[in-house]
Amino acid sequence: MKHVAILGSTGSIGRQALDVVRTHPDLFSLYGISAHSSEAPFLAQIEAERPKVAVFSRPLSTDVSGTDVRWGDQALYDLAADPQVDVVVLAISGIAALTPLLSALKAGKRVAIANKESLVCGGDLVKKALEVGEGELLPVDSEQSALFQCLENGRRDEVEKLILTASGGPFFRRPREELKNITPEQALKHPTWSMGRKISLDSATLMNKGLEVMEASRLFDFPGEQIEVLIHPQSVVHSMVAYRDGTVMANLSTADMRLPIQYAMTWPRRMPSPAAPLKLWERPELTFFKPDMARFPALQMAYDCLKAGGGCPVVYNGANERAAELFFAGALGFLEIEESVSFALDRFRNRPMRDLEDILAADGEARRLVDEFQKTRRSK
Numbered sequence: 001m002k003h004v005a006i007l008g009s010t011g012s013i014g015r016q017a018l019d020v021v022r023t024h025p026d027l028f029s030l031y032g033i034s035a036h037s038s039e040a041p042f043l044a045q046i047e048a049e050r051p052k053v054a055v056f057s058r059p060l061s062t063d064v065s066g067t068d069v070r071w072g073d074q075a076l077y078d079l080a081a082d083p084q085v086d087v088v089v090l091a092i093s094g095i096a097a098l099t100p101l102l103s104a105l106k107a108g109k110r111v112a113i114a115n116k117e118s119l120v121c122g123g124d125l126v127k128k129a130l131e132v133g134e135g136e137l138l139p140v141d142s143e144q145s146a147l148f149q150c151l152e153n154g155r156r157d158e159v160e161k162l163i164l165t166a167s168g169g170p171f172f173r174r175p176r177e178e179l180k181n182i183t184p185e186q187a188l189k190h191p192t193w194s195m196g197r198k199i200s201l202d203s204a205t206l207m208n209k210g211l212e213v214m215e216a217s218r219l220f221d222f223p224g225e226q227i228e229v230l231i232h233p234q235s236v237v238h239s240m241v242a243y244r245d246g247t248v249m250a251n252l253s254t255a256d257m258r259l260p261i262q263y264a265m266t267w268p269r270r271m272p273s274p275a276a277p278l279k280l281w282e283r284p285e286l287t288f289f290k291p292d293m294a295r296f297p298a299l300q301m302a303y304d305c306l307k308a309g310g311g312c313p314v315v316y317n318g319a320n321e322r323a324a325e326l327f328f329a330g331a332l333g334f335l336e337i338e339e340s341v342s343f344a345l346d347r348f349r350n351r352p353m354r355d356l357e358d359i360l361a362a363d364g365e366a367r368r369l370v371d372e373f374q375k376t377r378r379s380k
């Protein structure tokens, strides 16, 4: 029996991870959950799931019995490192996941990681935490899980390239001029996946794929030159690995995140899953296109940041997180998201990221630069 902590249990991934735990009462028992701002759904989860520990960002307004309720950042890091926990599902969104990730890895946990921002920003620190502790990282992101599974079939030095698939988001076929006035509501309508709002927006701008290029590089230790992106609107092939003999291994399934979540938790074993089986005969048309970098500059910027290293990936991510907040608040236009990221990267003086403080400083700088961009735009 593995004891599981789900960090970010109220989110899209967190709720699906709970479903996986419920599906396998013989394998998993829920030890802890955490959430940030959704108090009512969090209280409902405590009531329904009865975890041993529940961590919220502030004191809850209602008393809860039977569960040890804690609050604040330190309580979150402690839950990630709790000696009773075997598997941490990291389903928090944004760079806020970095400290709990480091905490869990240093304590030797298996981390089923959905969060990509922490890997993009904390690459070297995560690597070090893996080296010093007994922790292990198992990818949950469907594309990274697909790569992980395809890589299990060959030797590393036989790999020619990793091929990340991308749905292309809801605006894949729209001319760029039409993207200017996209509203948050339109941006959140993802064609194939149902996800949290930040990642849905990132899929529409292709920032998500940019983050995934960097995430794949961090997870599997391949340079950008060996990572390719292919647009595949049906989201049936989740990613592929091309080997040097010309063989391409692909990972296919229905678009259901419970599958990669579960595999990260049960690896190296495969268990029956709540996901519907894939009926390929009902999906006769699987198509693939090379992405147009000029239409989606977010992708090119990610490759450039990966190559530049240092604080550039942190700024790419931090600027994007801030721009997303401003877009949802109606203070930035859709195309201004990538423009503000580019603005921040142009002004950032790149330097090595030696520790968490350096990363958080670069993240803060990126956010301030986006605010500056927004003010200059609005004053025009």
Ligand SMILES: NC(=O)c1ccc[n+]([C@@H]2O[C@H](COP(=O)([O-])OP(=O)(O)OC[C@H]3O[C@@H](n4cnc5c(N)ncnc54)[C@H](OP(=O)(O)O)[C@@H]3O)[C@@H](O)[C@H]2O)c1
Pocket: 007, 008, 009, 010, 011, 012, 013, 014, 034, 035, 036, 037, 038, 039, 042, 090, 091, 092, 093, 094, 096, 114, 115, 116, 117, 140, 141, 142, 193, 194, 195, 196, 197, 198, 199, 257
């Ligand atoms: N959704 C998907 O299908 C999918 C697929 C692949 C990868 N991912 C990655 O998985 C992560 C989670 O995505 P999601 O779609 O599940 O996001 P989401 O629905 O927005 O959920 C985010 C979760 O994180 C918590 N949270 C937010 N800010 C926090 C903070 N500052 N400190 C602690 N907890 C915080 C939220 O709590 P409250 O709700 O209480 O605020 C919520 O439980 C992201 O990094 C995303 O890129 C998601």
